[in-house]
Amino acid sequence: MEIKKIRFIEPGNRPYKKSLKNYFVYDRYIRTPSLGLITLATIAKDSVPDTYMYSESISSVDWEDVFTADIVFIGVFTFNANRGYEIAEYIHKNSDAKIVMGGLHASLNYEEACAYADYILLGEGDETIPEIIKYFREDKEPDFAGVAYVKNGECIKTGEPLIPHSIETIPDRTLCHNYEKMVGHSTIWPQVHASRGCPHNCAYCALVQHYGRKVRTRSPENVVEDIKRTIAFHKKKKRLAEILWITDDNFFADRKWAISVLNAIIESNIDYKFTIQVRYEVGFDDEMLDLLKKAGFDELSMGIEFLEDEAFQQYEKKSTYSEILRSVKNIQSHGMRVRGLFIVGADNHTEGVGKRLADFVIEHNISGVLIQSMYFIPGTPVYDTHKDKLINGDWSRCIGKVVHYPEKISPYNLQKEIIYASSHIYSFKRLISALFKKRGLERILFIGEYLWQKSVRKELKKELPWLKEISDKSGLYN
Ligand code: SF4
Numbered sequence: 348m349e350i351k352k353i354r355f356i357e358p359g360n361r362p363y364k365k366s367l368k369n370y371f372v373y374d375r376y377i378r379t380p381s382l383g384l385i386t387l388a389t390i391a392k393d394s395v396p397d398t399y400m401y402s403e404s405i406s407s408v409d410w411e412d413v414f415t416a417d418i419v420f421i422g423v424f425t426f427n428a429n430r431g432y433e434i435a436e437y438i439h440k441n442s443d444a445k446i447v448m449g450g451l452h453a454s455l456n457y458e459e460a461c462a463y464a465d466y467i468l469l470g471e472g473d474e475t476i477p478e479i480i481k482y483f484r485e486d487k488e489p490d491f492a493g494v495a496y497v498k499n500g501e502c503i504k505t506g507e508p509l510i511p512h513s514i515e516t517i518p519d520r521t522l523c524h525n526y527e528k529m530v531g532h533s534t535i536w537p538q539v540h541a542s543r544g545c546p547h548n549c550a551y552c553a554l555v556q557h558y559g560r561k562v563r564t565r566s567p568e569n570v571v572e573d574i575k576r577t578i579a580f581h582k583k584k585k586r587l588a589e590i591l592w593i594t595d596d597n598f599f600a601d602r603k604w605a606i607s608v609l610n611a612i613i614e615s616n617i618d619y620k621f622t623i624q625v626r627y628e629v630g631f632d633d634e635m636l637d638l639l640k641k642a643g644f645d646e647l648s649m650g651i652e653f654l655e656d657e658a659f660q661q662y663e664k665k666s667t668y669s670e671i672l673r674s675v676k677n678i679q680s681h682g683m684r685v686r687g688l689f690i691v692g693a694d695n696h697t698e699g700v701g702k703r704l705a706d707f708v709i710e711h712n713i714s715g716v717l718i719q720s721m722y723f724i725p726g727t728p729v730y731d732t733h734k735d736k737l738i739n740g741d742w743s744r745c746i747g748k749v750v751h752y753p754e755k756i757s758p759y760n761l762q763k764e765i766i767y768a769s770s771h772i773y774s775f776k777r778l779i780s781a782l783f784k785k786r787g788l789e790r791i792l793f794i795g796e797y798l799w800q801k802s803v804r805k806e807l808k809k810e811l812p813w814l815k816e817i818s819d820k821s822g823l824y825n
Contacts, residue, residue: 348483352397354416354444355388355522357381358423358430359403360743368802369532378404379535380526382594384422384450385518386540387472391420392522394480399522403430405535406525414442418483420476421464422450425553425724428460428742435463447479451557452742454508455726457495461502467495470508470557471543473516514543515565517573520580531584533795537577537591541570541608545597547626549652550662550732551690553724554596562600567611574612578619588791590646593623599635609638617643620788624648624688627666630674636681645788646684646714649675654707658693662729675711684714684789691768692721692761694754701764705771714789715796716772718765720749738817747803748810757818762811766804773800 357380369377380402392398401408413419419438423431431453435446448464449472457467466489468475475493482489489496493508520526529535544562545555565573577591599605612621625647629635639647649671653659656667675685687708691700708716722745723730723737736751738758744750747765749758756764773796781793818824 348417348486350395350417350480350484352416353388353391353395353399353418353420353480354413355384355391355398355400355420355422356408356413356431356434357384357400357402357404358421358427358434360427360430360746361403362408362430363403363406368798369534377532377534379538380404380523381422381424381450382518382538382540384420385520385523386516387420387422387449387476388522389516389519390473391476391480392519394477399524401524402526403427405523405529408434409524410437410441413438414444416442416444418480419444419446420468420472421446421448421453423448423452423460424450425452425722425742426745428452428456430743432460432463445483451553452724455553455556455724457504458502459725461495461497465496468508469493469495469504471511471514473511473514475508510559510561510563514563515569517569517576520577527580527583530581531586533587533791537581538594539570539573539577539591540594541565541573542595542598542601542604544600546600547597547663547665548728549664550728551721551723552596553727556724556726558596562597564601564604567604567608570608571611571615571617574617574619575615578617588788588795590620590622590788593621596624597626598623599625599629599632602632602635606635606638609635609642612642613638619643620645622646622648622686624650625678626650627671627674630678633677633681636678636683640682644683646686647678648686648688648717649678651687652690653693654703655693655695657695661694672711675713679712685712686715686717687713688717688719690719690721691765692749692751692753692756696753696761697755698760698764700756700761701766701768702771705768708768708772709777715792716768718768719747720751720761720765721753722750748807749814752818752821752823757814757821757824759811759814759818760824762807762814766807769800769804769807773797 388398388400421431446464447466448460449468453460453467454469460467470493479489490505492506495504542564543558546560621644651671659666678685723733749762753761778797
């Protein structure tokens with residue numbers, strides 16, 4: 348089979364819609380295009396020069412262009428899986444293109460995804476994408492390790508995927524349609540991913556199931572080169588918030604390497620601000636904190652998740668409330684802000700969880716929050732223990748909405764707790780205070796998040812009548 352044209356598609360949670368709000372507000376329509384998928388498109392382009400990508404986060408898809416491709420790769424996370432399946436069916440109906448699906452959700456949940464695509468690529472695609480192109484060219488069934496497909500009505504898996512030898516590819520962001528035009532939007536972040544894998548094993552974490560517990564890193568020079576190119580790409584348009592997000596799941600797992608990357612950033616004299624996700628242990632590492640500050644990190648996003656030791660233990664998150672608090676204080680004493688990433692809906696959570704969260708955030712000067720309602724991705728330990736508690740199989744609701752029947756609080760009340768926490772942390776009073784007391788980027792970020800959280804609450808409120816109905820009907824919370 349001749350392979351002359353390849354298209355990559357990142358489905359949106361909903362298809363992209365043009366709106367002025369996109370400049371300021373993340374919601375279901377707009378996000379930064381997937382760096383992982385752009386990296387894979389960059390790799391595929393070496394084999395097939397006519398390779399291009401559409402991300403429904405930032406543009407519509409030119410379907411006529413897609414229908415004439417020989418292969419269409421679709422990458423899905425959980426929140427956009429339904430839309431990914433819809434797209435696959437649409438392409439099947441209108442084109443002879445081979446459809447290959449991959450990404451975290453399809454890979455961990457390949458039996459479900461098999462119903463929609465010709466092949467599922469499991470795990471990371473850096474080395475399997477060139478391989479599958481080669482197999483198609485030779486008219487061979489791609490039966491190397493790490494593929495799933497339907498044969499005789501059954502979804503078969505050819506074996507566990509191999510881990511790529513190198514992860515040094517610098518993504519060519521120009522391959523993603525409309526990206527260059529959209530870089531002025533404050534909702535689209537310059538991003539670099541510098542390592543993969545995490546040695547921990549939190550029960551709800553799909554990333555560690557996908558990338559594994561062995562940490563693999565890019566060379567500091569390669570990371571710095573990527574950072575420089577990303578900044579140059581995003582400087583094509585004026586941005587309000589000039590911050591680059593290092594998106595690693597656990598950048599600090601290999602301490603020696605993390606220090607070498609931070610030193611390389613400092614030596615390169617890159618004049619930019621950065622943010623990154625951290626576990627609480629980083630807050631006890633004074634040398635690391637000094638380096639982070641020197642390299643341009645003014646804010647760290649901590650995966651705090653819970654505020655109760657019971658929840659940490661149940662979900663295998665090795666931390667305690669008092670350690671989290673000590674860590675937050677120490678990071679702040681090094682002149683950096685702490686943003687908090689939280690999960691609500693743990694088995695121990697009761698009414699009042701939203702108030703506890705908001706009180707904690709306000710009292711300890713947490714600069715911003717991301718509140719995620721507990722959800723269970725197939726392939727994670729918590730899915731095995733809690734899958735019966737899912738409200739339904741609608742993956743598109745996994746965008747912060749309550750998707751399960753929690754143990755001690757109804758779905759309806761839990762969604763109200765999230766709304767409560769958001770409205771107190773991002774209250775009008777705190778907005779006015781931020782306008783007077785915060786400066787520069789900190790002020791811009793708070794205003795942006797105030798608007799974003801307002802739109803999040805609006806979406807959450809719309810669902811309350813339905814959640815009330817199913818909570819009452821369940822008979823679990825009388
Ligand atoms: S520390 Fe973070 S990346 Fe590692 S397993 Fe836990 S949640 Fe996942």
